[in-house]
Amino acid sequence: MYKKYKDLLSKRADIKGAIALLSWDQEVFMPREGASFRAKQLATLSGIAHEMFTSQQTGELLEQLIHDRLLSSDELKNVKETMNEFSKSRKLSKEFVEKRSETISDAFQNWLKARSFNDFKTFLPSLEKLVDIKRKEAELIGFDEHPYDALLDEYEPDEKTSNISKVFEDLRQKLPPLLKAIKDMPQVEDRFLKKKYDKDKQWEFGLYLLKQMGYDFDAGRQDISEHPFTITFNPLDVRVTTRINENDFNNMTFSCIHEGGHALYEQGIPSSNYGLPSGESISLGVHESQSRLWENNIGRSLPYWKANYGKLQNIFPTNLGHVTLQEFYRAINKVQSSLIRTEADELTYHFHIMIRFEIEKMLIEGTLEAKDARDMWNDLYDKYLGVKVPDDKNGILQDIHWSHGSFGYFPTYSLGSFYAAQFHEKAKEEISDLQLEITSGNLTPLLTWLREKIHRHGKLYKASELCQMVTGEPLNLDYFMRYAEKKYMKIYGFKKM
C-alpha cells in the first residue's frame, strides 16, 4: 500500500515537473505570442495535479496508511506530511487552482510589459487580481492569528507572521548601530566593479564558479532570464538561470553563487525519494539558508577570493590587474543603501525585505489597497533606506515574486540569512580547517557537510527541528549579528560600535 502511495506521489511529481518546465521555458525561451496558450496549459496541468492529489481515493489511502503499523518511522513521517498537505489542498477547489494559475500567468506577462514600459499602472490590474485571489486563498485555507499566516505556510510551514514581525523588530534595533558605525568610517571604493566586464567572459566565469561549488552540469544547466531563479524538473534535472550586466561585476557573480546554492540543495536530495516529502526541500527559509550561505558567508568571504581572485584577475586584467585582493574583497562587501534588493549588500538587504513584508501584510489584511502600493513602497524606501525611488522599474516592479503569485515568500530570504549564519558557524566548528580548504579552492568538505546535515533529509523535519538538530539550538539572530559585526568591523576598520 505504501507502494501505491509512492506511485501516486510520483505521478503527481511528474505533472509538477512538467509544470516546472512550462514555467522555466516561459521565462527563458518562450516567444512573446506564446503567452496566452501557455497560461492555459499551466492552468490545466495545475488543475489536473490538484484533482489527482485531492481525490477521495488519496484521502482513503492516506487514512489507511496512517494507521499502518508496518511503516518505518521515515515512511510514517512522509505519510503524515502528505496528509497535512492533503488536508490543506482539499480546501481549494480545482476551479480555484486553475483560476489562480491563469491569473498568475497573465500577471507575469503584464509584469514583463510593465517593466518594459517602466509603469506600475500596467501591472496594477494584475496586482489587484493577485491580491484578491491570495486573500481568497488565505480565507479558504484558514488561519488562527493573521491571514498572512495562511500564505506564509506555503513557503515556511509552521512559521507565524507575529514571529517574523518580532524577528524584524529585533533586527530593527540591532542593525542600525552597526550601519551607523560603518557610515562614520571612510567609505569603500568599488568603482572598478562598474567598469565594463565582457558578457561572454562573465558567463564563463560564472560556469567556473558553479562547477567549483560542486553543481553537477550533467544534471542541470544554466540559462539567461530576466530574473535569476533555480527550478527542479526532477532530482536529476535542476536548472539555474542568471542575468548579466556588463557594467556591474557583482550582478551575475553573486546571483550565480546564490542560485548555485539553491541548486546544490536540490541536487543533494536523494532522487530515490522522488515525489515524497523526503524528496522535497523543507522550506524556503532553509532553501535560502543554502543560497545565502554560499552567496554571502562563503562567496563574499576572504578565503573564497583567495582561491579565485587570481583567476579573475587573469580574465579581466585591465579592470582588476592593479586592484589588490583586499581592495576587491572590501568592494564586493561595500555597504550602502540602494534601490535594488538583489544588488543590496548583506546588511541593508534586510530592510528591502522588511519593506516587502510590511506591504504584503497590509495588502493581505486589507489595510492597503493595491493602487496605493507604489506610494507605500516609495515612502518605505525613503524611511528605512533613505533612498528616493526614481521610477517603477527600480522600485515596485523590480521583483518577479508578486507576478508569480508569491506572497509570503520574501520574509524567507531574511530567515535564510539568519539560518545561514547559524549553520555556517557550526560548519566551521565541525569541519577541520574549513577556512583553509576554502582558501585552497576545495569546497567539497563544506558541500559534504551540508549534504549530510541538511540536504539528504528532504522534508522529514520541520525547519525548527532541523535547526535544533544541526546547531543544538533554535534559530537565533545573534549568530547573524555577531558574524556581521566581526566582518564589517574588519572591513571598515572600526573598533567598537
Added chain:
Amino acid sequence: MYKKYKDLLSKRADIKGAIALLSWDQEVFMPREGASFRAKQLATLSGIAHEMFTSQQTGELLEQLIHDRLLSSDELKNVKETMNEFSKSRKLSKEFVEKRSETISDAFQNWLKARSFNDFKTFLPSLEKLVDIKRKEAELIGFDEHPYDALLDEYEPDEKTSNISKVFEDLRQKLPPLLKAIKDMPQVEDRFLKKKYDKDKQWEFGLYLLKQMGYDFDAGRQDISEHPFTITFNPLDVRVTTRINENDFNNMTFSCIHEGGHALYEQGIPSSNYGLPSGESISLGVHESQSRLWENNIGRSLPYWKANYGKLQNIFPTNLGHVTLQEFYRAINKVQSSLIRTEADELTYHFHIMIRFEIEKMLIEGTLEAKDARDMWNDLYDKYLGVKVPDDKNGILQDIHWSHGSFGYFPTYSLGSFYAAQFHEKAKEEISDLQLEITSGNLTPLLTWLREKIHRHGKLYKASELCQMVTGEPLNLDYFMRYAEKKYMKIYGFKKM
C-alpha cells in the same frame, strides 16, 4: 454542448502541448542525467491525455453531438473526425500508451548513445522493443490488408501500404532513366560548398531566410538539435530546430528552409481552432508537401537564389565571391547517390525513403528481425543507391524516427514531394508572376496562396480531398516527374532521356 466538446479538446491540447515541450527540451536542452525521469514524466502525461480523451463521457458527448442538427457543417466535420480518433484511441489502454511512451523515451536515449558509440548493437535492444510494441499497436488498432496500414494511419490517414508500394513501383520505373541521363553528362562541381562556413554566420543567414519566408519569430524560435525538427506547443508557439555543419553549406541551409516550411503550415492554422481537428494539420504527407515545396521547389530554384545569392556572397566572400549564381545553383542541385537521407538531392532522396519503407514493412509484418535490420539496410543501400555503408552512424543510426517510435512516417516524405510538385504547379498557374516575385525576394504571394488553399483548413479535409480541391485532380506522380525532368535537363544540359 459543442462548447463542452471544444473545452475538452482544448484541455487535451494543453496536455499535448506540455508533452511537446518535454520532448523538445529533451532534444534541445535537457542535461544527460535528466533522461530517466523525463521518460517517466512523458509517460504519465501521455497516459493522462489518453485517459481523458478515451473516457466514457467523451464517447457519450461525441455520440450526442454527432446527432446534433444545429451544428454547422464544419463543426460536424470536427466532431466526426474526433469520433474517428476516439474509436481508434479506445483500442489502446492507458497502460499501453504509458508503456509505449516510456519505451520511446528510453529508445531515444539509447539511440543517442548508439550514435556516439557508432554502434547499432547499442540501439538493437530498443529497436526490438519498439518493433514489438508497434506490432502490438497494429494488432490492437486492427487493419484490413496489412499491419503496416494501422501504423501508417497515424501519419497519413486513409493511405494504404499497397497504394504506397504502387507509387514507389511507379517511381522505380520512371526515375532510373532520368538518373541515367544525368550520370551520362559531365558532373557538377560543388566542392566550394564543402569549404569552411563559419557557424555563427550560417546561423544568422538561416534566421534571415526564415524571416524572409514569413516565419513569425514572435510566435516561434529556432534552436540547435541533433536532428532538425519542427514542433508545436500551441498555434502561437511553433518552434524549429536546425543543425550546423561548418564544412557543408547545404546542411543547415536546406534544413532551415525545410523546417521553416513545416512551421509556416503550423503558424497558418487558425489559433481559434486550438485543439480541434480544424486546428490540426491534415497529414504528414501534406505537412511534408509544405516543407519540401519550400525546400526544393522554391529553395533549390534559380529565382530564389537570384534574390538571395548576392547577400550570401557578401557573407562568405572568400568561399563564394568567384562562384557565379549559375555555378552555385547547379551545385546545390547536384545529383549523386549518397549515404545520408537529409543531405540527399531531391531525386535519389526517394530511394532513401524506399529503403526505409521496405525495412519497416518487413519488421512490422515479421519477415525481418530487428537484429538483421542493419544488414538489410546496408544491402539495400548497395542495391538501390550503389553506395557502401561504412558505419552505423552513416547508416541505420542516421535517422531519429525509429527511436521516436515513428514507424510509418518515412513514406510521407516521398508523398510530400509529389504533392509539393503538384501544388507548386498550380500555384504558378494561379499567382501572377510568381517567379518574378520570388526573384525579387517577395515570398508573400506564395505564402498567402498556401495559407488560403491549404493551411487555413486545418484537418477539415482528407489529404486526397484537399489535393482534388486545390489542383482539380488526385495525387499524380507525373507532376513530380515533369518538374524533375525539366529542371535537371537544364542543369545537366541533356536534351532528352
